Amino acid sequence: MLVAGEPVVGTEGEVRAVDPATGAALEPAFGAGGAAEVERAARAAEEAFDTYRATSPQERAAFLERIADAVEGLGDELVERARAESGLPEARLRTERGRTTGQLRLFAEVLREGSSTGVRIDPARPDREPAPRPDVRQRRVPVGPVAVFGSSNFPLAFSNAGGDTASALAAGCPVVVKAHNAHPGTGMLVAGAVAEAVAASGLPGGVYSSLIGAGTEIGAALVGHPLIAAVGFTGSRAGGLALLAVAQARPQPIPVYAEMSSINPVYLFPDRLTDDVATGFVGSLTLGAGQFCTNPGLVFVPRGGAGDRFVATVGAQVGAAAGQTMLTAGIGRAFVDAAARVAAVAGVREVGRGSAGPTGNAPAPAVFEVDVRDFLARPELQAEMFGAAALIVRHDGVDDLLAATRALEGQLTATVHAAPAEYADVARLLPALERRAGRIVFGGWPTGVEVNHAMVHGGPFPATSDGRTTSVGTLAIERFLRPVAYQDLPAELLPEPVHPDNPWRQLRRVDGRIEGLA
C-alpha cells in the first residue's frame, strides 16, 4: 500500500493478482491492510486537506499534469503489468493510458479556464431601501477527503489515477483509493507515480493514499470513516448499493457517486436493419469481451421479415465470434450465470452463440431474443449480463417502444439508428429516452466514451446512485464541490476566488451576469 507517500505492507492477509488467462498467481503478494490503514490514510488526508485546498487552480493544474507525466514515465512496465493482471490487450491498455493522462490534463485545462470555483458576487448596495443590501460572494469549496474505488474493467482510466481521482484532486479534495484486487501491481505502480507528483509539487503526502484490502471490510471501513466526505465508485450494482447503505447509515451521511449497472438499450428503426448495423452492433457487443458499462445489452428490433433477417444476421455473426479472456475468473463465472438466467426465462430464444475462447476464462458470446410483451412482463430480463451478451426485444412499433422504455430502469446510454423518414417516430421516443438515460447516441454505438466537456456518463438509478452528475467528462468535478457564501467579509479576509482583486483570475457571475460577456 501507499499511505501518505509512505510504502506500507499490510498484515491482514495478502492480495495477489492472478493471470486471468491461465489462473496462475502473479508475483509479488501484496500485504493487505484493514481499519488501521484506513484510519491512517483518512487522517493524513484530513491533515493535508486545508493545505491542499488552499492551492490555486493554477497550482492544482500543474500538479495534475505532473501526475500525467509521471504515469507516462512508468513506460512499458505499467502496460505490461496491467496486461498480465487484466488480460486486456496491450493496444487497448496503451489507449487507456492515453485516456487516463488525457483526462488529468483536461482537468488541468478546466482549472485554468476559471469557472470551476463557481464564483458569484452580489455587491453591496448601502442605499437600498428599506434595508441596505449586504455584499454576498459565493464560491465552491472542496467537500473533503474522497474515497475512490478502483474498477475492474479500467485498470488505468477508472482506477488509481482515473476519472474519479482526477476530478476529486481537481476539486481540491485529497483522495484515498481502495485499489482493485484484480490489479494491485498496476495500482501500486500508478500510486507511486501520483506520490512522485505530490512530492514534486511540494504538497503534503496525505493528498493521496492507495489501500489494499483482502475482503470487502476495508471498503466499508473507508466509506464509514468520519473523515471521508464523499465516495466515487465504478463497479457492480451489489457493490455500489452496499457502499451506499454504509454511507447513508453514517451519523453524517455522505454522497456516494456509484456508477453501477446499465444495459444500454439500442433502438433500431426499420430502415436501419442493415448488415452494416448488424456488424456494428456485434462489434460493439463483443469489444473487450463486452466488459463495458456501456455495452449494448438490449436491442429493440421490429417484428416482421426485415427484423427476422437482421436477427438472423446478428445470430450468424455472434455464432462466428469467439470468447475473449475476461478480467477475472469471477467475472467470467458471473457472466455465464447471468446469461444462463436470461436464457432460462420463458419466451426467451437463443439467436446465436459463439465459441468459447482458447483460455479457460473466455466464455462464448451470446444473443437472445424475446417478445416485447414477455419483456414487459418479466423485469428480471433487465438484469445486466456483464460481458458479451445481449437480448433482442421484438416489437410492433413506436407505441411498444414507448411502453418498454417507460418500464426500463435508469440507463447510462440509449442508442438510436433511424433514417430521416423515421425521425418523426424518433422524436416521439426522445423525451422518454431523456428520462431514462444520461446519454443518447445516434447512428453509432454506446461503447467508446469521449472524455470532454459535454459528456454525461451517468444516468438515473440504478445506472448510477446519483443521476444528477457524470463520472466521465469535466462536469465530474462538480461532484466534489459545495457552495459557500461570504456575507460582508472585509477584503482582508476574503478567499482569493472571491477577493475583489481576483488574484486567481476566476470567471465571475456578478449580479447574475457573467463578467466579460459581449
Place this chain on the structure above:
Amino acid sequence: MLVAGEPVVGTEGEVRAVDPATGAALEPAFGAGGAAEVERAARAAEEAFDTYRATSPQERAAFLERIADAVEGLGDELVERARAESGLPEARLRTERGRTTGQLRLFAEVLREGSSTGVRIDPARPDREPAPRPDVRQRRVPVGPVAVFGSSNFPLAFSNAGGDTASALAAGCPVVVKAHNAHPGTGMLVAGAVAEAVAASGLPGGVYSSLIGAGTEIGAALVGHPLIAAVGFTGSRAGGLALLAVAQARPQPIPVYAEMSSINPVYLFPDRLTDDVATGFVGSLTLGAGQFCTNPGLVFVPRGGAGDRFVATVGAQVGAAAGQTMLTAGIGRAFVDAAARVAAVAGVREVGRGSAGPTGNAPAPAVFEVDVRDFLARPELQAEMFGAAALIVRHDGVDDLLAATRALEGQLTATVHAAPAEYADVARLLPALERRAGRIVFGGWPTGVEVNHAMVHGGPFPATSDGRTTSVGTLAIERFLRPVAYQDLPAELLPEPVHPDNPWRQLRRVDGRIEGLA
C-alpha cells in the same frame, strides 16, 4: 385541496387552522386527503411533465411572473388570512409576500439570462486520429414532478409558491405541494393564484397541485410515489429525516432537499464585546419569536471581565424582553421543552430570561451559558431550541474556538464579529467555518437571508440533507436538473437548447469555453 386545477374536498378527516394566540379554531374546515389524492396529483403532474418541460425558458419566465402577479392580486385577504393562521405581524407578512413574489421574478430573470440549461457543446471533428470525434451536446433537463412541503415559519416564502416551488417550476418540474397544516387557508389562497397563472399560461393543470392531509401519512405517500422525482422540504430534523428515509427506501431512491436544523454559531472576538453587539444579538435572537432557521442559537464569548460584562448586558436585555406568540401551540411547547433540556444539563447557567408574552403561546426568551469544556463534553447541547433561546459558550481563545467548531454539526450559517487587529485570528478560524457552514456572515446577524445569485442557504448535514446545494437564491434551481448528453444527433432531432440555431438564445460552453466571452 387543489388537484391539477380542480378544487377537491378530501374525505379523510379535516384540517382546521387555529389562531395561535387564542387557540380558537378558524373557519373553514378543509377536507383532508390521502393516498387517492396523492395518486391523482402525481399522475396529473406526470401527464403534464412533457408538455411543461418543452416550454422555452422565456415562456416559463412569463409563467413565474404571472404567479407573482396573481399572488399580489390576492391583496389584503392573503395577508389577513396568513396573520390569523400564523400569528405573524402584518408588516412581516407584507415583507414576506414581497420576498415571495420577488423570488418568482428573480427566477424569471435567471431563465431569461440563458445559462440555466447548462448547454455544453463539443463539436465533431471528423478528421481526428485515430477515430473521428463525435458531436456531443449537453443540456440539463428537469428531473420530473417535485414534491414540496410547506414550512411552518414562512407561510408565504417557503410554502405554496415559495422558494422550493419557484425553483422547481423554473427548472421545468411540475410541483405537488403538501400544504402546512398550520395555514391551510393561506395555502389554498396561494394555490388558487398559481392555478390561475397555470391557466392563463395555457399550461396543463397538472403542473401544480396542493394537497392537504391530516397526519404525516400523506407526506410519506407523496415522497414514496413512484412518479415523484425529488423533494423540497423546510422543517424539523425529525420530519426531514423521516422523508429522507422514505426516499432512500424506494425501489428508485430520489433526492431529498431538506433544510432541517441549525444553531448558527456566532463568534464574538474581544474587541467586539460591545453594547451595540449585545443589542444586535438580542434583536436577532428574538426577531419573529426566534422562529428562523438562521436564528443565532450559539454564541462564543471569551472568558474574562469583558466577556462577563457582555454576558451580563445580554442577560439584562433578554430579561427585559417579552415572549411573542409562536406559530403554533406545538411549536411553543417544543421550544419550552428544548430550552428546559438545555437548562438541565450540568454546567449550564441561566444568563437571563424574559417574561412570557400576553397570549398563552408566547414563552419567555432565554439565554444560557456554559464553559467550552462542558460544551465539548455534551453533544446534546447542540440540539436546536427552535425559538428565542441561545447558549453562550465561554472559551479561552482561538484554539478553543477551533476545537469547538470542529465538534459542531453542520450549520446553515456562522457569524463573526471582530476588529481589524483580530483578523489574523479570524483567518485561522475561517477554514473550519467553511467546512461547517453554508454561509459566513461578518459584522452582522444571520437572520435575514438575501434572495440573490450568491446566497447559500444550505450547509452540511444536518443543517440540510444535501449540503451541495441551497434552498434560497438562484442556485436553488440546480437541485431539480440533471444533465443529458446527445451524441451525433441530427439537427432535426436536437432539442432547442442544443440546436445549432440556438433558438432559445442560451449561453453555451463550446469546447469548454463560454461563447461570447471577451
